[in-house]
Each structure stands twice: as C-alpha cells, then as structure tokens.
Amino acid sequence: MERLLAPRFGQSIHVQRPGVVLGILLVLSLVCVTMYAREGDDGAIHSLQSAVSGIFVPLKAASGGVSAAEQSISDRVTDAQADPNSLTALREQNEQLRQRASALEEYRLEAERLEGLLEMRTTYQAQGVPARVLSRSTDAWNQVVTIDAGAVEGVRAGLPVMGPSGLVGQVVSTSDHASDVRLLRDSSSGVAVIIQSSREEGIVHGSIEGLLYLDDISDEVEVNPGDVLITSGLGGGYFRGIMVGTVLKVEGEAGATTRKIIVDANESADPLEEVYVVTSMTSKLAEPEKDLNDTSGSGTAGSDALAGYADLDGDGVAETYVGGETSNGYGYDAYGTGAY
Amino acid sequence: MGGRVGIAAIGALLALVLQVVLAPNIAIMGTMPHFVIAYTMVVSLLVPGTPAYVVAFCLGMASDLLGYGPVGALPFILLIMAFAIGRAESAFGNGTVFVSCSILVVFVILAHFLHAAFMVAMTSTYSASEAFLLIAIPQSLYDSVLAVIMYIALRRMFSPSPSPGGIGSSGLRLR
Numbered sequence: 001m002e003r004l005l006a007p008r009f010g011q012s013i014h015v016q017r018p019g020v021v022l023g024i025l026l027v028l029s030l031v032c033v034t035m036y037a038r039e040g041d042d043g044a045i046h047s048l049q050s051a052v053s054g055i056f057v058p059l060k061a062a063s064g065g066v067s068a069a070e071q072s073i074s075d076r077v078t079d080a081q082a083d084p085n086s087l088t089a090l091r092e093q094n095e096q097l098r099q100r101a102s103a104l105e106e107y108r109l110e111a112e113r114l115e116g117l118l119e120m121r122t123t124y125q126a127q128g129v130p131a132r133v134l135s136r137s138t139d140a141w142n143q144v145v146t147i148d149a150g151a152v153e154g155v156r157a158g159l160p161v162m163g164p165s166g167l168v169g170q171v172v173s174t175s176d177h178a179s180d181v182r183l184l185r186d187s188s189s190g191v192a193v194i195i196q197s198s199r200e201e202g203i204v205h206g207s208i209e210g211l212l213y214l215d216d217i218s219d220e221v222e223v224n225p226g227d228v229l230i231t232s233g234l235g236g237g238y239f240r241g242i243m244v245g246t247v248l249k250v251e252g253e254a255g256a257t258t259r260k261i262i263v264d265a266n267e268s269a270d271p272l273e274e275v276y277v278v279t280s281m282t283s284k285l286a287e288p289e290k291d292l293n294d295t296s297g298s299g300t301a302g303s304d305a306l307a308g309y310a311d312l313d314g315d316g317v318a319e320t321y322v323g324g325e326t327s328n329g330y331g332y333d334a335y336g337t338g339a340y
Numbered sequence: 341m342g343g344r345v346g347i348a349a350i351g352a353l354l355a356l357v358l359q360v361v362l363a364p365n366i367a368i369m370g371t372m373p374h375f376v377i378a379y380t381m382v383v384s385l386l387v388p389g390t391p392a393y394v395v396a397f398c399l400g401m402a403s404d405l406l407g408y409g410p411v412g413a414l415p416f417i418l419l420i421m422a423f424a425i426g427r428a429e430s431a432f433g434n435g436t437v438f439v440s441c442s443i444l445v446v447f448v449i450l451a452h453f454l455h456a457a458f459m460v461a462m463t464s465t466y467s468a469s470e471a472f473l474l475i476a477i478p479q480s481l482y483d484s485v486l487a488v489i490m491y492i493a494l495r496r497m498f499s500p501s502p503s504p505g506g507i508g509s510s511g512l513r514l515r
Contacts, residue, residue, distance in 0.1 A: 018389040025397040026419050032401070032412030037462065045411050052405040059360045067365045136364040139407045140372045140475050141459060141466075172408070182408075188465045208470040210370060 053146075054175025060135035060146045067135075113164055113274050126162070126239075128278040129153045134178065143186035143206065145169075147275060150177040155277050158237060162276045166243030167191065167231060168265075171277060181275070184244070185210045185265055192234040193244050195227050204229060204244055204263055212245060212263035223250050223261050239281040344498050345391045348383050351494070352395045355379035356402050371478040376403045377451050378487040380418045381425060385444055385491065386498035388426030396422040410462045417458060421451045437492065444491055445484045452480035 036045045114130075131149035149155050151174045159171045161181045169183040170191075182189055183206070190205040193214070202217035214229065227247040233240030245263045252259035355375040363372050376399045384392040400415030425447045433439055456476035460468045 018393065021390045022393050022419060022423055025393055026416060029397065029400070029412045029416035029419060032404075033410055033416060033462070034412075036411045049405050049408070049411060052402075056360055056406060059357065063361045063364055066361055070365050135360075137407070138360050138363055138372075139374070139403070139409070140367075140370070140479055142408045144408060187470075188408075188463070208466055208474050 050173040050175070050180075053173060053180055054150075054178060057134065057146060057175060057178040060138075060178075061148075063135040063138075064133070110274075126276065126278045127280045128159075128276050129155055130274065130276050131155075131179075132274055133272050143183040143189075143210065144172065145181050145183060145272060147179050147181055147277070148177065149277060150174045150179050152176050154279060155179045160231075160238045160242060160278050162242065162278055163272055164274075166245065167238065168272060168275060170237065179277070181277075183272075185212055191238055191244060192232045193229040194232045195221075195223065195247075196230055197227055198222070201232055201234070202229075212265050214247065214261035214263050217261070219259065223247055223259075225249060229263060239278060241281075242278075344387050347494075347497055348387055348391050348395055351379060351383065352399050356399060359403065360406065368482065369478075371475075371482050373482050373486050374403075374452070374479060375486070376400065376414070377418065377455075378448060378483045378490055380422060381444055381448050381451065381487050382490045382494060383498075384422035384425045384447075385429055385440060386494060388422075388429065392422045392426065393419055409459060413458045413462060414455060417451055417454045421447050421454070424450075437495070441488050441491060444487050448484045448487045449480040452476045452483065 032045060035043070039045060129149045131147035131153075134146045134148050136146075137144040147155075147161075155171055155174050157171050157173055160167055161169045161171060167184065169181045169186075169189065171179050172182045173180045184191065184204065185206040187206050187208045190203055192201065193204045194201050195217075198221060200217055200221045200223075202214050204212050204214050206212055214223070217223065225247050229244040229246065231238040231240055231242045231244055245265050247261055248264040249262040250259065251262070355378075359375045363375060366373060380392070380396045380399055383395050396418035397415045400418040401411070404411040404414045425443060428443050428447070429440065432443060453472065453476050456466075456471040457468075460466050460471050
C-alpha cells in the first residue's frame with residue numbers, strides 16, 4: 001500500500017518518513033474540504049460524491065437484503081418464543097403454512113402500499129416514476145434513502161418524492177438506475193407549506209433527532225394538533241398542494257415567541273418501502289393560489305414573510321429562491337430545493 | 341510487515357463494506373455504528389505509522405464520498421487521530437490489553453467529537469448541542485464497544501510473528 005503512495009522512495013519513506021506521508025495526506029484532505037466548501041453543487045467534488053454514491057448502489061441494495069433477512073430472523077425468533085411447545089408431528093407442515101401465510105401477508109401489505117400510492121397518484125393527478133427503496137443512509141448525519149429509479153427512468157435531482165400518504169422527500173442526486181432521496185426529516189431538508197385550514201404559510205424542516213418542525217409562522221396564528229399541512233409551491237422545489245403531514249403537538253401558546261410546532265411526518269408510521277417520484281402534476285391543487293391580500297394581483301399569500309425569512313444576512317435584500325436555486329445562506333435549503 | 345499491511349488493507353475494505361451493508365441495519369435507537377472510525381483507530385494502534393495514515397485517508401475519503409457531508413473532513417480527523425493514537429500508545433502503552441483499550445476508547449470518543457465539531461462548523465445545519473448529544477455521544481459509545489471487540493479480535497493477527505526459536509507469547513495480557 002505504501003508503495004502506491006511513494007513508488008520512488010519505496011520502503012525508505014515507510015520506515016523513515018511517515019511524517020511526510022502524514023503531511024501530504026493532511027494537506028490533501030484540507031484541499032478537498034476547502035474545494036468542497038467553495039465549489040457549488042455542480043463542482044468536481046460534489047460530482048465525484050454523486051458518482052461514488054452511484055457506484056455503491058449494488059452494495060446498498062445488499063444492505064436492503066440484509067435488512068429483509070434481519071426482519072425475517074426477527075420474525076422467526078418471535079414465532080419461536082410465542083410457540084415454544086410446537087414440537088409435534090405437524091411442525092413441518094405448520095412451518096410451510098406459516099411461510100406461505102407470511103409471503104401472502106407480505107404481498108397483501110405490498111398491494112396495500114401500492115394501492116395507497118396509486119390512490120395518491122390519482123388524487124394528485126401526478127405523473128412520475130414508481131420506485132422501491134433500496135437502502136438507507138450509511139451515516140447518522142443524513143436521512144437519505146436510495147431508490148431503484150434513476151436518470152434513465154426519468155428521475156432528476158430536485159423532484160419531489162411521495163409515499164402513500166404524501167410528500168416524503170426530494171431527489172438530491174441520480175445515477176443511471178438509482179437515486180438518492182433526502183427525506184423531509186433530514187436536518188437539511190425544508191419545504192414551504194401552508195396550513196390547510198387557516199392558509200397561513202410557514203416552513204417545515206427536519207431536525208437531527210428526526211422530528212419535523214413547523215417554523216417561520218406568525219406567533220399570533222392559532223395552530224392546533226391535527227392541522228393538515230400542504231406544500232405551498234413557493235420556491236419552485238415542490239408542486240403545490242402535496243400533503244406534508246399533520247400537526248402533532250404544539251408546545252407553547254399562540255403569541256409566544258418560543259412556540260414549537262411538531263409535525264407528524266407522512267413516512268414516520270411505517271418504514272418506507274415504495275415511493276413515487278413526481279415529475280409533473282396536473283391537479284388544480286398544483287396551481288398557484290391567488291393572493292387574496294395582494295391588491296396588485298401578483299405574488300402569492302405570505303410571500304413577503306418567506307422573503308423576510310430568506311433575508312438572513314441582514315442586508316434588507318431578500319435572497320432569491322427561484323427555480324430550484326437558492327442563496328439564502330441558511331445552511332440548509334429552506335425551500336426544499338436540495339442539499340446545501 | 342508486508343503481511344500486516346495486507347491484512348490492514350483487506351480489513352479496510354471489509355470495514356467499508358460493513359459500513360454500507362450492515363451499519364444501517366444494526367442501528368440502535370437511531371445510533372449507527374461507524375465501522376470506518378472504529379477500524380481506523382484499531383489499525384492506528386496496531387500498525388502505527390504510514391499504513392495507518394493510508395488507511396485513515398482512504399477510508400475517511402471513501403466514507404465522505406459515500407455520504408453527503410464535507411468531503412475531506414473525516415480523513416483529516418482520522419489522520420490526526422491516527423498520529424495521536426500512535427504517540428499515545430508509545431507514551432502510555434505497556435503492552436497490556438487494558439491500557440491499549442483505554443487509549444482506543446479515548447481516541448474513538450475524541451474522533452467522534454472532532455467529527456461532530458467539524459460538521460457543526462462546516463455546515464450550519466446542525467446545532468452544537470444536538471450534534472454532540474444526539475450523534476457524537478451515542479455513536480462514540482457504540483463505536484467504543486465495537487473498537488474494543490475489533491482490537492481484541494485483530495490483535496493476534498497484527499502481532500509480529502515471533503522469531504524462530506524465540507521465546508515469548510502473543511497471548512493476551514490483561515495487566
């Protein structure tokens with residue numbers, strides 16, 4: 001291995017100059033970090049990151065297999081514990097029936113999930129690509145899943161991804177036949193939403209503990225558990241009208257600046273297995289809502305509030321976030337248009 | 341020496357595969373083991389010097405490229421830790437498993453804390469308290485256990501083969 005690094009110096013570097021190797025590698029690492037921080041999403045290191053992610057798709061798929069095997073073993077252990085006196089003459093037959101029943105149950109659940117996706121697709125009149133979840137992220141810092149549809153199937157970065165009950169995330173990178181989807185509960189995710197009942201706008205963002213929070217909503221607005229949140233379409237990253245979740249808990253009263261609104265995510269109830277990447281929506285819901293307070297007839301409700309949110313550098317100029325491009329300097333993309 | 345380097349390289353590949361295939365499936369309450377960090381620390385303790393640096397750089401870079409964090413951060417941290425753990429072992433190590441494991445645990449925890457600090461500093465996505473409380477501390481505890489198991493399992497494989505006719509034992513010394 002050391003020969004690869006120092007072919008001309010051979011053993012002498014290995015034995016006498018490990019410090020030189022250390023220095024070179026440290027400098028290389030720092031160069032990479034600096035380049036990564038300075039370049040945009042289309043930069044060389046970001047592209048390399050996407051490419052490597054694509055290369056590792058078969059391994060990630062194996063991870064999904066391990067997960068399934070783990071589930072199967074867990075089921076068997078549970079079964080064994082539940083029925084410890086099953087050493088009878090019918091044990092073998094019983095086992096076969098159990099396996100068949102398990103397989104049928106699996107098909108039934110899958111059919112149920114697919115039916116949900118189909119229903120959702122019909123409701124939203126959404127066109128897109130159905131996909132299966134291959135694997136989950138390999139580190140604790142990201143909530144990203146890999147799906148088995150990529151550029152060849154028509155998936156591209158920035159498209160919203162829906163589960164059986166609504167929005168679950170957004171495509172962040174694609175390879176030929178796989179894509180990475182950043183889930184809403186990732187701390188760098190964010191989506192502009194409206195509360196369906198009051199039409200008030202806000203931002204739902206993920207967090208490191210995996211919860212969704214509704215922020216940037218006026219302190220005076222009454223928010224109650226059970227309120228439904230849908231995408232507002234602002235920012236261009238998501239189509240309008242997709243269900244994001246429901247308000248689960250409100251900590252603090254209306255008017256309090258420290259109020260915390262926790263949102264129940266669509267994909268929190270079940271592990272995500274099948275998703276639908278939305279390429280277009282023809283539903284009336286997807287059309288922008290006319291701003292009732294906007295006398296000029298342009299803009300959408302609450303757009304000023306959102307512009308104010310984006311003006312974080314205090315220069316009085318709202319950073320723009322149009323067509324999937326953001327420059328809000330907030331660290332995460334508050335409008336759900338992709339990775340920071 | 342060549343044999344130890346070969347084992348270290350094979351182990352590095354295995355650690356990477358385990359990180360991709362196994363780690364997401366053995367998360368405990370959202371805490372995922374980091375085979376890459378644990379293995380690098382173990383190798384740095386057993387084969388200090390250039391092999392450890394190369395393993396630290398390659399594994400760190402691969403791990404960063406597989407994720408979505410700043411590329412180069414993990415190799416940088418692992419290199420510093422690989423250097424420091426080698427120095428600590430030569431300063432405090434007395435050949436006993438207990439002392440080596442203690443050094444290992446300290447540096448695994450340090451590596452996770454440094455990584456968390458890097459993530460907080462490089463991306464404004466995470467707050468410091470969340471990053472340390474919800475990721476760095478649980479993950480460092482998980483990895484400490486993992487690293488100690490790895491160390492005990494790999495210690496014999498990495499120990500230099502005894503010279504012919506030499507006296508000595510490569511068995512474990514607990515104190």
